[in-house]
Amino acid sequence: MPYRIRPLRGSGERVAWRIAGPSCDGADVLPGDWLLPAGTAEGDWLAIDGAAAYAQSRASAFNGLAVPVTRIVD
Numbered sequence: 301m302p303y304r305i306r307p308l309r310g311s312g313e314r315v316a317w318r319i320a321g322p323s324c325d326g327a328d329v330l331p332g333d334w335l336l337p338a339g340t341a342e343g344d345w346l347a348i349d350g351a352a353a354y355a356q357s358r359a360s361a362f363n364g365l366a367v368p369v370t371r372i373v374d
Contacts, residue, residue, distance in 0.1 A: 305330075308345040308373070310337040319346070323363040347373065 305319065316333035317340060336346075359367045 303351055304349040305334050305336070306347050306349065307336055307340055308347055310339055310344065313338050321362065322365055325363055328362060 314335040315338045317336045319330040319334050321328035359370070361367055
């Protein structure tokens with residue numbers, strides 16, 4: 301995935317994280333490690349720069365979960 305992922309809050313030392321969707325199914329995990337602040341916690345919002353319209357078109361009711369809500373942040 302060629303996008304930059306960054307937290308909408310938090311700073312400090314960055315450590316490697318695995319990013320998974322709500323089901324944590326093997327197909328619901330982004331490949332690789334992502335450098336995010338060590339204090340990042342479940343429920344924190346992450347911005348995926350450059351995803352734009354592609355994010356909505358990739359949304360699905362995976363494993364019976366509701367389609368995620370799209371929010372645009374300037």
